[in-house]
Amino acid sequence: MYWPKATFVNMLTVTIGSLLGLWFRQFFSDPMQQILFQAVGLGTLLIGIKMSLRLPDGYLLVFFFSLILGSLGGQVSDVAGKLQLFSDSLKSLIQNDDSRFSEGLMTAFLLFCVGSMTIVGALEEGLSGKRELIYVKSVLDGFSSIALASTYGVGVGFSIIPMLIFQGGITLMAGKLSRLFRQEVLDTLSAVGGILIIGISIRMLRLGDIWLENMLLALPVSCILAALYKKYKA
Secondary structure, eight states: OOOOHHHHHHHHHHHHHHHHHHHHHTTOOHHHHHHHHHHHHHHHHHHHHHHHTTOOTTOHHHHHHHHHHHHHHHHHHTHHHHHHHHHHHHHHHHTOOOTTHHHHHHHHHHHHHSSHHHHHHHHHHHHHOOOHHHHHHHHHHHHHHHHHHHHHOGGGGGGHHHHIIIIIHHHHTHHHHTTTOOHHHHHHHHHHHHHHHHHHHHHHTTSOOOOOGGGTTHHHHHHHHHHHHHHHOO
16 A cells, blocks of 8 residues: 555645645736636636546446435535534634635535546555656646635635645555545546536636535535446446
């Protein structure tokens, strides 16, 4: 077993990028912040579309049921409320009153951690100690966090906490998880994650309000359903 050293590097680049984004933010007027928000929203939309198009052939029903069951499960278990409580605790701890703290944290986590690069890179590190993929991802995340933090604020920087749990956890459990994350499962997870990222862009562009927090359970549900479908399909 290998320790998630690359994840710590990833956390460092996101922290540095977030600090730079917060520093740049003070120089932006309100109109500049609004157009930056729209630019990041459009870029996020493209990321979501590209990820969602990775859905494997024949997995459309798996995709729909993942969203439906995950959303219902999230609503019943009140994932949004639990995330809000966690966010409020962090805000209280650092004495921050940013209204976009929770949104920034969740947006950054989805963009940084829900994708095949994250999972494949974390599995490679855990199984063989290869860290190149996560290092490349760290650089990309660092630059992305500059734009996100200048838009959403300090909550982006605190996305390193769920990143450590999710990405680092995959590295530590790589031996067991490698049997689950086959290519079809990875692509289905990316597709569901892509749809949630499209939902983020809809929020950012103020086209509507989507209860994304309660849809997060669709991510683990998609892995389970895709793995079962691959195993039992004719």
